[in-house]
Amino acid sequence: xxxxxxxxxxxxxxxxxxxxxxxxxxxxxxxxxxxxxxxxxxxxxxxxxxxxxxxxxxxxxxxxxxxxxxxxxxxxxxxxxxxxxxxxxxxxxxxxxxxxxxxxxxxxxxxxxxxxxxxxxx
Numbered sequence: 001x002x003x004x005x006x007x008x009x010x011x012x013x014x015x016x017x018x019x020x021x022x023x024x025x026x027x028x029x030x031x032x033x034x035x036x037x038x039x040x041x042x043x044x045x046x047x048x049x050x051x052x053x054x055x056x057x058x059x060x061x062x063x064x065x066x067x068x069x070x071x072x073x074x075x076x077x078x079x080x081x082x083x084x085x086x087x088x089x090x091x092x093x094x095x096x097x098x099x100x101x102x103x104x105x106x107x108x109x110x111x112x113x114x115x116x117x118x119x120x121x122x
Contacts, residue, residue, distance in 0.1 A: 011049045014060045016111040018053040024088050024110050025051065029078060060112040072119035076105050097121065 015021035104118035
């Protein structure tokens with residue numbers, strides 16, 4: 001029997017305004033090594049996703065990405081210094097301790113996709 005292994009899992013994140021969303025994720029700190037008219041590969045370190053020029057409000061409003069980082073307060077400071085929420089008119093919520101032993105903050109993207117950026121806590 002063959003051994004089943006995995007290499008990576010990527011989400012296809014919807015974008016209402018593809019160009020605006022690409023700028024948002026760039027300001028958030030993601031690199032974009034490849035893009036065409038309908039799809040963009042974005043990553044930060046070894047973590048990545050595909051941004052797609054596709055939008056259904058009901059999907060975007062219920063789409064959640066969870067990004068686990070080493071230092072959530074540094075990420076929050078970057079979001080604040082870059083004025084990401086103000087620049088794009090999106091919701092943000094400061095870091096808070098969660099009962100599941102994580103500290104996270106919330107940030108919506110311009111399409112309504114919710115990002116929870118979190119750090120494991122002891």
